[in-house]
Amino acid sequence: MNTLRRFGVALIMIWMVVTLTFFMIRLMPGNPIFDAYQTLLQQGVPSQQALVQIHILYDVYPNQSVVVQYLLYMWHLLHGNFGTSVVYTGRPVLPIILAAAPWTLLLVSIGLTISFFIGLLLGVLIALHRNTWFDNLMSQLASIFHGIPNYITGFVFLYFFTVILNWFPFGNIYNPAIHPGFSYGFVASVAYHSVLPIAAYVFGAFGTWTLSTKSAAMAVLGDDFTMADRIRGLTSEQQLEHLVHNSVLPLFTGFVLSLGIMFGGAVFIEETFSIPGLGYLVATSTAQRDYPVMQGVFLVLAGAVIVANFLADTLYSRIDPRIRV
Amino acid sequence: MSEIALSVNNLVVEFPTDSGPLRAVDRVSFELERGTIMGLIGESGCGKSTVAFALLNSVPTPGQIVSGQVDYPGVGDLLKMSDEAQRLFRWQHVAVVFQASQNTLNPLRRIDEQIRELATAHRMRDPKALLERADSLCRRLRLDSRRVLHAYPHQLSGGMKQRVGIMLALLLQPDILVFDEPTTALDGLSQESVLQIIREIHDEEGLTGIFITHDLGIVSEVADTVAVMYAGRMVERASSHTIFSGPKHPYSQALMNALPRLSGDPHLARGLRGSPPKVIGDQFKCLFRDRCEYRMEVCDQSEPQLIQVAGEDAQVACFLHGKEVERVSV
Ligand SMILES: Nc1ncnc2c1ncn2[C@@H]1O[C@H](COP(=O)(O)OP(=O)(O)OP(=O)(O)O)[C@@H](O)[C@H]1O
Ligand SMILES: [Mg+2]
Numbered sequence: 130m131n132t133l134r135r136f137g138v139a140l141i142m143i144w145m146v147v148t149l150t151f152f153m154i155r156l157m158p159g160n161p162i163f164d165a166y167q168t169l170l171q172q173g174v175p176s177q178q179a180l181v182q183i184h185i186l187y188d189v190y191p192n193q194s195v196v197v198q199y200l201l202y203m204w205h206l207l208h209g210n211f212g213t214s215v216v217y218t219g220r221p222v223l224p225i226i227l228a229a230a231p232w233t234l235l236l237v238s239i240g241l242t243i244s245f246f247i248g249l250l251l252g253v254l255i256a257l258h259r260n261t262w263f264d265n266l267m268s269q270l271a272s273i274f275h276g277i278p279n280y281i282t283g284f285v286f287l288y289f290f291t292v293i294l295n296w297f298p299f300g301n302i303y304n305p306a307i308h309p310g311f312s313y314g315f316v317a318s319v320a321y322h323s324v325l326p327i328a329a330y331v332f333g334a335f336g337t338w339t340l341s342t343k344s345a346a347m348a349v350l351g352d353d354f355t356m357a358d359r360i361r362g363l364t365s366e367q368q369l370e371h372l373v374h375n376s377v378l379p380l381f382t383g384f385v386l387s388l389g390i391m392f393g394g395a396v397f398i399e400e401t402f403s404i405p406g407l408g409y410l411v412a413t414s415t416a417q418r419d420y421p422v423m424q425g426v427f428l429v430l431a432g433a434v435i436v437a438n439f440l441a442d443t444l445y446s447r448i449d450p451r452i453r454v
Numbered sequence: 455m456s457e458i459a460l461s462v463n464n465l466v467v468e469f470p471t472d473s474g475p476l477r478a479v480d481r482v483s484f485e486l487e488r489g490t491i492m493g494l495i496g497e498s499g500c501g502k503s504t505v506a507f508a509l510l511n512s513v514p515t516p517g518q519i520v521s522g523q524v525d526y527p528g529v530g531d532l533l534k535m536s537d538e539a540q541r542l543f544r545w546q547h548v549a550v551v552f553q554a555s556q557n558t559l560n561p562l563r564r565i566d567e568q569i570r571e572l573a574t575a576h577r578m579r580d581p582k583a584l585l586e587r588a589d590s591l592c593r594r595l596r597l598d599s600r601r602v603l604h605a606y607p608h609q610l611s612g613g614m615k616q617r618v619g620i621m622l623a624l625l626l627q628p629d630i631l632v633f634d635e636p637t638t639a640l641d642g643l644s645q646e647s648v649l650q651i652i653r654e655i656h657d658e659e660g661l662t663g664i665f666i667t668h669d670l671g672i673v674s675e676v677a678d679t680v681a682v683m684y685a686g687r688m689v690e691r692a693s694s695h696t697i698f699s700g701p702k703h704p705y706s707q708a709l710m711n712a713l714p715r716l717s718g719d720p721h722l723a724r725g726l727r728g729s730p731p732k733v734i735g736d737q738f739k740c741l742f743r744d745r746c747e748y749r750m751e752v753c754d755q756s757e758p759q760l761i762q763v764a765g766e767d768a769q770v771a772c773f774l775h776g777k778e779v780e781r782v783s784v
Contacts, residue, residue: 357558360512361622362544363575371560378562450606451561 132443139439146431147206147424151199154423162215162420202424211428212421216414222425226410230429232302233399233406236323237391240330245384247331248338253373255339256346271339279333280397286329287401297325300403326402330395334387341383346376378449382441389437392430458527459630459662460486460509465522467504467513467686474734478504478517480686483760486630486662493677493694494666495709500730501686502666503553506632509664510544526629546576549623553634553666555616559607565618566603569625576626584625591621595651613644620651631663638668652676670710674698682706685730685741688760692768702763702770704746740773748774 162183169179205212211222251271255264274282291299303309303318349355349372358368396408403409407426414422446452467479479501486492494502507513509524511532524532526547532540552558560568569588573581585603592599595617607615616636623631636652637645649672655661656676665677673680673694680697682690682705690703701707728745740746740753752773760771 353552353554353557354560356512356514357550357552358560360507360510360544360550361572361575362541362546363571364541367571367575371562374562375560449562451608 135439135442139435142435143428143432146435147203147428148199150424150427150431151202152195154420154427155195160418211425214419214422216417216419216422222421225422226407226425226429229405229407229410229426232404233392233395233408235319236326236330236398236404236406237388237395239323240327241334241384241387241391243327244331244334245338245380247335248340249342249373249377249380251335251339252342253346253369253376255343256350256376257372259347267339268343271336271343274332274336275340276336277333278397279329280401282332283326283329283398283401286325286332290325298322302404302406322404326398326404329398329401338380341380342376345379346372349375381448382445385437385441385444386434387437389434392433456490457488458485459488461523461525461527462505462509463523463525465505465508465524466520467501467508467517468520469517471734475520477686477733477735479508480733481522482683482686482688484681484688484691486664487678488629488662489660490678491656491661491676492664493673493680494664494683495668495670495673495680496683497709497730498668499732500683502683503634504686505683506550506634506664506666509630509632510548510550511540512544542576545572545628546626547628548630548632549626549628550632550634551616551619551623551636553636553638555619555636556612556639558619559615561607564604564606569603569622572622572625588621588625591624594655595621596647597621611644612640613648616640616644616648617651620648624655629662631661633663633665633667635666635668637672682709685733687741687771689742689771690769691760692766692770696766696768702768702775703742703772704748704774705742708745750774 166179166183169182170176174182202212209223211226214220214222214225217225248271251267255267255271258264287299290297298304298321302322303315304322307314307318309315352375355368355372358371363371392407395406396411398404399406399408400412407429410422410426411430413419414426462485463483465479465482466477468475468477470476482501482505484492494505496502504513504517507517508519508522509532511519511524513519519533522533526532526543529535529543529547532543535543559565563571566585566588569585570581573584578584588603589599592602597614597617602610602614602618607618610618616639620636633652637648640648653676665673667673677694680690680692680694681688682697682701682703684703684705690697690701690706692702697706698710701710731741731744733741737757739755740758743749743753746753750773758771758773760769761775762769763775
């Protein structure tokens with residue numbers, strides 16, 4: 130019942146996001162459709178004919194009211210039709226997004242998972258070695274990396290490892306000379322191209338996870354049951370297991386939410402490394418005012434956050450026995 | 455002949471603080487005879503729980519046992535044993551019913567899982583046997599074992615959790631039980647039922663243990679001997695009968711007078727003013743002198759040691775008693 134209600138809330142939120150982006154985008158300066166219409170008029174095309182041409186090209190009438198456009202858009206959306214790009218004339222939006230999404234998903238999920246586990250390991254170790262040189266050093270490092278935005282790390286990595294050392298390729302996510310597919314060469318090429326952007330993401334995010342884990346683990350170490358576990362003669366492995374399990378719970382929600390947020394948060398990294406993912410698509414479509422594409426990407430990004438939120442709530446009650454749904 | 459189950463010798467425990475090491479337990483010595491219960495009393499913060507933790511070499515960090523022996527005849531000095539031997543010693547030989555028992559269970563494991571973990575930790579081949587023992591203990595503690603064993607800690611009430619705590623403490627049949635204020639966190643009704651259970655078990659099995667409490671009524675009922683702690687020191691030790699018929703140390707007297715009395719001299723029924731000092735470093739004076747109405751010159755000059763009171767089964771650390779009294783009064 131609760132799950133159902135959450136699901137309903139998620140749907141309403143997605144609708145609100147769609148509506149907001151629809152109108153926000155149209156408030157931004159610059160309108161390619163109107164520009165194209167003007168150009169046609171200047172070329173001496175009669176206005177009636179220009180309207181028809183624009184309609185054939187972009188599937189909209191430039192003089193149509195925004196409300197009608199919105200209702201039409203929603204109607205199409207409900208039928209799974211995201212519209213067509215106005216920049217790459219005639220190309221439907223959905224395939225454009227579907228082509229970009231896997232790269233983002235790849236970078237985000239791997240980067241997030243690696244940084245989460247590094248942070249978990251370091252955070253627990255720091256909590257277990259409070260006030261030692263290890264604690265001082267690692268806590269400092271974690272705070273520093275926590276404060277550096279990932280595009281700066283990305284830029285430094287890019288410069289150092291491609292320009293100076295020439296160890297890694299620059300730009301794109303695979304070698305264009307290789308035909309995409311599930312071949313060894315293609316997968317290897319993707320892996321090779323992913324190392325730097327993933328590393329940039331990991332370095333930008335592990336500090337945050339380390340600090341959160343540290344504070345969670347310290348709270349658990351101060352709990353009475355930790356003291357009792359020791360006095361009951363539990364083995365070090367059992368005690369560590371209890372510590373990790375109890376420390377992970379407060380991080381879980383943040384982890385799932387990050388998965389959603391990072392779809393859009395990878396914008397800078399994708400731009401720095403010219404990776405044709407969703408973030409890159411956001412940047413290019415916004416620059417070109419490609420309304421339907423922008424609209425579609427923002428919908429996917431916001432949808433990811435909302436879905437992640439829904440998942441975090443729903444899953445959390447399954448992993449923590451104290452929460453009953 | 456009485457058999458010694460535990461002998462503590464000159465135990466010192468310190469907690470580092472900004473102004474120096476805080477001596478939470480200072481040169482405490484005592485013996486515990488098999489089949490007897492020692493009541494350990496004293497105001498909050500005087501080091502009772504710290505003594506209890508030290509018996510298992512488990513003083514909470516950053517505390518440290520600085521010196522002393524915790525000798526279990528037949529086993530040896532716990533502090534000199536290997537880490538693994540100490541680990542196995544804990545709970546198999548000495549178990550604790552905790553003061554903060556409400557939160558001493560891992561919130562993410564069902565009770566029976568925690569019992570299985572105990573079986574694994576203590577290298578038992580058959581966890582089922584332990585679960586069966588838990589089941590029968592539960593019934594004895596008037597717990598619905600089917601429900602309780604499958605429950606997560608948060609599904610149990612405070613009184614149930616405390617009884618689960620007692621069940622876990624009895625589970626490995628330890629030689630010595632430490633009750634650290636087993637009822638303070640409970641409401642009146644649960645307190646009474648938990649105490650009733652402890653009484654029953656003691657009557658049936660003759661427990662060996664230490665009973666820490668603020669409730670002198672319970673002490674007079676269950677304890678064979680009583681030790682009084684003040685600011686990390688043991689200031690009086692006597693048989694229960696002796697101390698309740700006539701406490702020697704002014705602090706013990708004050709503690710007993712602080713109890714509400716129905717009858718007797720209203721002059722005696724006064725509370726104790728002030729609070730115990732936090733002790734850092736060696737002291738060369740009596741720590742109770744500021745609150746003591748018998749304060750003498752000597753109390754500012756040296757610290758009284760625990761000495762045998764001639765002709766009685768009592769020991770007291772006060773210049774009013776023993777040889778020092780004579781020397782001072784000359
Ligand atoms: N983790 C700790 N860090 C610093 N000091 C501590 C710590 N635990 C105990 N102490 C100090 O040790 C002294 C003795 O504490 P302890 O818990 O043994 O008292 P207690 O007699 O059990 O009191 P209570 O009746 O309140 O349980 C106190 O003065 C306290 O300040
Ligand atoms: Mg205590």
